[in-house]
Amino acid sequence: MLKINENFQKLPGSYLFAETARRTKAYQAAHPEREVIRLGIGDVTRPLAPAVVSAMRAAAAEMGVQETFRGYGPDFGYDFLVNAIREGEYAARGIQLDYDEVFISDGSKCDVGSIQELFSADARIAVTDPVYPVYVDSNAMAGRLGDFRDGRWTRLCYLPCTEENGFVPPLPDREVDVIYLCYPNNPTGTVLTRAQLKPFVDWALAHGAVIVYDAAYRAYITEEDIPRSIYEIEGAKACAIECCSFSKTAGFTGTRCAWTVVPHEVRGQGADGAPVELNALWKRRMATKFNGVSYPVQRAAAAVYTAEGQAQIRETIDAYMRNARAIREGLAAQGYRVFGGVNAPYIWLRTPAGIDSWAFFDLLLEKCQVVGTPGAGFGPSGEGYFRLTAFNTYEKTMEAMERLAALG
Amino acid sequence: MLKINENFQKLPGSYLFAETARRTKAYQAAHPEREVIRLGIGDVTRPLAPAVVSAMRAAAAEMGVQETFRGYGPDFGYDFLVNAIREGEYAARGIQLDYDEVFISDGSKCDVGSIQELFSADARIAVTDPVYPVYVDSNAMAGRLGDFRDGRWTRLCYLPCTEENGFVPPLPDREVDVIYLCYPNNPTGTVLTRAQLKPFVDWALAHGAVIVYDAAYRAYITEEDIPRSIYEIEGAKACAIECCSFSKTAGFTGTRCAWTVVPHEVRGQGADGAPVELNALWKRRMATKFNGVSYPVQRAAAAVYTAEGQAQIRETIDAYMRNARAIREGLAAQGYRVFGGVNAPYIWLRTPAGIDSWAFFDLLLEKCQVVGTPGAGFGPSGEGYFRLTAFNTYEKTMEAMERLAALG
Numbered sequence: 053m054l055k056i057n058e059n060f061q062k063l064p065g066s067y068l069f070a071e072t073a074r075r076t077k078a079y080q081a082a083h084p085e086r087e088v089i090r091l092g093i094g095d096v097t098r099p100l101a102p103a104v105v106s107a108m109r110a111a112a113a114e115m116g117v118q119e120t121f122r123g124y125g126p127d128f129g130y131d132f133l134v135n136a137i138r139e140g141e142y143a144a145r146g147i148q149l150d151y152d153e154v155f156i157s158d159g160s161k162c163d164v165g166s167i168q169e170l171f172s173a174d175a176r177i178a179v180t181d182p183v184y185p186v187y188v189d190s191n192a193m194a195g196r197l198g199d200f201r202d203g204r205w206t207r208l209c210y211l212p213c214t215e216e217n218g219f220v221p222p223l224p225d226r227e228v229d230v231i232y233l234c235y236p237n238n239p240t241g242t243v244l245t246r247a248q249l250k251p252f253v254d255w256a257l258a259h260g261a262v263i264v265y266d267a268a269y270r271a272y273i274t275e276e277d278i279p280r281s282i283y284e285i286e287g288a289k290a291c292a293i294e295c296c297s298f299s300k301t302a303g304f305t306g307t308r309c310a311w312t313v314v315p316h317e318v319r320g321q322g323a324d325g326a327p328v329e330l331n332a333l334w335k336r337r338m339a340t341k342f343n344g345v346s347y348p349v350q351r352a353a354a355a356v357y358t359a360e361g362q363a364q365i366r367e368t369i370d371a372y373m374r375n376a377r378a379i380r381e382g383l384a385a386q387g388y389r390v391f392g393g394v395n396a397p398y399i400w401l402r403t404p405a406g407i408d409s410w411a412f413f414d415l416l417l418e419k420c421q422v423v424g425t426p427g428a429g430f431g432p433s434g435e436g437y438f439r440l441t442a443f444n445t446y447e448k449t450m451e452a453m454e455r456l457a458a459l460g
Numbered sequence: 461m462l463k464i465n466e467n468f469q470k471l472p473g474s475y476l477f478a479e480t481a482r483r484t485k486a487y488q489a490a491h492p493e494r495e496v497i498r499l500g501i502g503d504v505t506r507p508l509a510p511a512v513v514s515a516m517r518a519a520a521a522e523m524g525v526q527e528t529f530r531g532y533g534p535d536f537g538y539d540f541l542v543n544a545i546r547e548g549e550y551a552a553r554g555i556q557l558d559y560d561e562v563f564i565s566d567g568s569k570c571d572v573g574s575i576q577e578l579f580s581a582d583a584r585i586a587v588t589d590p591v592y593p594v595y596v597d598s599n600a601m602a603g604r605l606g607d608f609r610d611g612r613w614t615r616l617c618y619l620p621c622t623e624e625n626g627f628v629p630p631l632p633d634r635e636v637d638v639i640y641l642c643y644p645n646n647p648t649g650t651v652l653t654r655a656q657l658k659p660f661v662d663w664a665l666a667h668g669a670v671i672v673y674d675a676a677y678r679a680y681i682t683e684e685d686i687p688r689s690i691y692e693i694e695g696a697k698a699c700a701i702e703c704c705s706f707s708k709t710a711g712f713t714g715t716r717c718a719w720t721v722v723p724h725e726v727r728g729q730g731a732d733g734a735p736v737e738l739n740a741l742w743k744r745r746m747a748t749k750f751n752g753v754s755y756p757v758q759r760a761a762a763a764v765y766t767a768e769g770q771a772q773i774r775e776t777i778d779a780y781m782r783n784a785r786a787i788r789e790g791l792a793a794q795g796y797r798v799f800g801g802v803n804a805p806y807i808w809l810r811t812p813a814g815i816d817s818w819a820f821f822d823l824l825l826e827k828c829q830v831v832g833t834p835g836a837g838f839g840p841s842g843e844g845y846f847r848l849t850a851f852n853t854y855e856k857t858m859e860a861m862e863r864l865a866a867l868g
Binding site: 053054055056057058060061063067093095096097098099100101102104105108109112113115116117118121122123124125158159161162165166169170171172173174175185186189190193195229230260261262303305306307308319320321322323327328330333336337339340341342343344345346347348349352 | 461462463464465466471475501503504505506508509512513516520521524525526530531533566567569570573574577578579580582583593597637668669670711715716727728730731735736741744745747748749751752753754757760
């Protein structure tokens with residue numbers, strides 16, 4: 053009989069957001085008269101920008117006309133979008149990328165989940181802790197993380213981020229081959245300054261490691277000293293792959309478009325010991341297992357870089373950040389220890405003494421009908437913390453703060 | 461230094477269609493005055509159906525309005541599309557599928573490339589030969605195929621399909637765990653009748669193997685006795701995964717939508733020897749490394765199943781099949797031995813005696829300015845054959861036939 057990939061069986065049973073959804077649903081079934089306010093999942097709620105919708109509709113119309121119909125697009129994205137990203141996201145910040153270093157995809161989750169296919173089966177992985185689960189699960193499925201015991205993978209290097217170290221991860225204390233960093237951070241909402249990020253680039257260069265840098269929340273950065281791209285750090289083009297997305301920047305969670313940068317200078321070691329460009333491997337991977345992003349979606353994404361597109365997405369991001377501020381300030385006024393929310397749409401708070409993160413989830417659901425996400429779901433160092441998101445409406449966000457205040 | 465996945469280095473150097481494109485480009489550069497007719501790549505050329513375009517435009521407009529905006533969709537597809545497929549593709553043929561057995565994706569290439577993640581690292585693979593390269597390359601990248609020597613993978617079981625056996629593959633002559641079948645076949649354009657497919661299902665059931673059945677060209681079937689789905693064969697729901705696509709059915713090569721069926725009854729063996737549903741593993745894989753298909757694209761795909769959508773796509777398929785007939789009959793009249801083209805948009809022909817498939821490619825390009833695809837590019841048993849596609853216009857297709865006739 054066909055044997056399955058046994059690594060799947062090592063994964064812990066229930067997916068975090070499946071469990072929070074299950075508890076929420078059970079509560080609502082028992083209390084149908086109470087209105088639940090959701091500050092849990094990191095999904096946007098405001099409509100696409102008019103410039104984006106207009107571009108997508110125009111491109112859909114093109115697909116219905118013989119002269120303008122498009123079949124398979126270029127494997128790695130249309131030049132109009134690749135160049136808009138090179139210009140709007142990188143050249144505008146003094147970063148020059150080659151045309152074939154930018155790969156368009158249908159989502160950052162897909163790319164950060166698949167990038168590990170380029171690494172050897174025994175590559176040693178490090179992640180910040182707490183962490184977005186995809187980096188961990190995708191490597192666990194490939195058998196790189198050992199076994200899951202007592203809430204930890206035996207072969208994974210955890211870099212704890214807690215109030216005690218100001219949410220600045222320590223450098224790895226052992227040899228690792230790959231470091232996943234996500235900044236602005238999901239789930240903590242915290243950031244690294246250029247000075248705090250630089251040691252990671254230096255460490256990677258010194259140790260021959262590769263950094264996978266997830267910058268999905270870069271558009272939420274408000275402070276000057278915070279890098280929007282890891283390539284703002286000297287040397288990063290020789291050691292870092294960067295994954296970005298239109299999901300949070302332009303509300304594309306249901307529209308699906310993203311990009312990944314794999315600079316030519318980033319290399320690994322081949323079987324014969326010679327250096328190999330990861331760019332060439334990623335091209336082969338994408339050409340073999342992917343077939344491009346929908347043309348109307350690529351047109352929609354390119355419209356983000358028009359003047360009106362930029363103004364419109366800025367307005368939406370500002371609205372979310374107004375919510376973030378309301379949550380941050382509201383919780384602080386209530387005596388919570390609060391982090392993030394300045395350069396990210398996530399607020400990370402310490403649960404009250406003696407209440408673990410799942411108990412706090414249940415408490416908020418039952419007493420306030422507010423749904424958040426327990427920190428323990430993001431990794432061992434997430435215990436004792438809780439995540440709230442800024443993606444609901446301002447009115448609901450304010451009401452949630454009032455309900456929490458009434459909790460006392 | 462990070463070690464790369466060394467299996468990438470075992471892949472043969474140049475991708476088939478990259479090489480045909482390179483030679484075509486070189487020829488055109490040398491002869492800019494001559495018009496090349498492309499019957500090479502399997503990409504559609506006719507516009508999307510009006511019903512499809514209209515649905516996509518309406519859905520794009522919804523995304524721009526607060527009340528109808530949609531963020532992340534359901535992980536495995538919207539119910540309106542899943543149910544349209546269950547009804548239109550399966551129930552209409554007497555096949556009942558559970559709601560959670562159908563998974564919407566952005567392309568069959570992605571699914572047939574990724575399905576191997578569910579199999580153990582040492583699973584034994586069989587493919588028909590010649591074959592669509594993704595089944596082979598995706599397993600080679602995962603290290604299952606051994607080494608590539610003299611044009612063959614040392615650990616891959618080839619099932620040759622040639623004129624001698626009527627393009628009906630033999631059953632595996634050794635134990636294998638997975639058999640990839642593509643019918644109607646790419647590249648040969650040939651099909652299996654129900655009676656010819658049944659022994660594969662029986663073999664898989666008897667040997668505990670799984671069939672990955674790629675039915676991307678099912679909409680081109682014209683003959684009654686040819687199964688549109690492997691689930692028309694008794695027992696297939698216990699051993700077969702089926703991948704289908706809107707690419708060729710409805711011209712979605714640049715729009716991107718597909719589906720994969722993983723019945724609950726299809727099982728593999730876990731580390732402890734107990735059977736495990738591949739359905740559960742695929743759910744976990746897709747929830748971890750994929751984030752759904754663009755909402756407007758899913759609405760576009762669902763419009764294929766409206767009465768007008770069905771009539772419109774039928775008209776397009778009929779036009780392509782008129783080309784297929786013209787190629788088939790034209791070549792036969794010229795004395796070629798011709799296969800396929802009756803239930804598929806591909807025509808497979810024997811190259812003239814003494815001319816191998818790459819030499820025939822060069823000959824057609826240079827003497828007729830017609831581009832096809834050399835059979836050897838699809839596997840060792842493709843040598844001596846050549847593929848032409850029915851996706852150009854009728855006028856260009858007829859002109860290509862005239863040019864070939866003049867070749868004599």
